[in-house]
Amino acid sequence: MQTENRLFDDLAKILNGAAGTIAGMGREAESAARERAREWIGGLDFVSRDEFEAVKAMAAAARDENDALKARVDALEAKLAGGTAPAA
Template sequence: MQSENRMFDDFVKVLNGAAGTFAGVGREAQSGVRERAREWLGGLDFVSREEFDAVKSMAAAARDENDALKARLDALEAKMQVGV
């Protein structure tokens, strides 16, 4: 009877060791994936939200100025057509 318990105890120890090994492999794989993701993302050129908002504002101002200049040009061309 005791040999059956001992065999069962040994089997449980082997399973616990395997589970610990698999958990360690899983943690190692997860760590490797995180490191690769950091390397990949670190190589990309990201801008901060403040920089993006500043460029967006500059683009809107340039668009408004372009529209105003186009309106002035259209008015001058219309004036020249009347004078011809």
């Protein structure tokens, strides 16, 4: 009876060791895949969020300036044409 228990104990140790090894391999594979993805994405021409927000703000400012200049041009054209300037 003692030998059967020892056999089961040894078998349990082997299975626990194998499970630990498999889990470690899984973690290592996941880490390697993440690193490869970072390398691949890093090689592409993505912009950071800060750069995107800065360009977006500059575009909004340029759009506002363009609208103001268009209103001035329209007023000047109206003045040259002899009409009255539109209310801005």
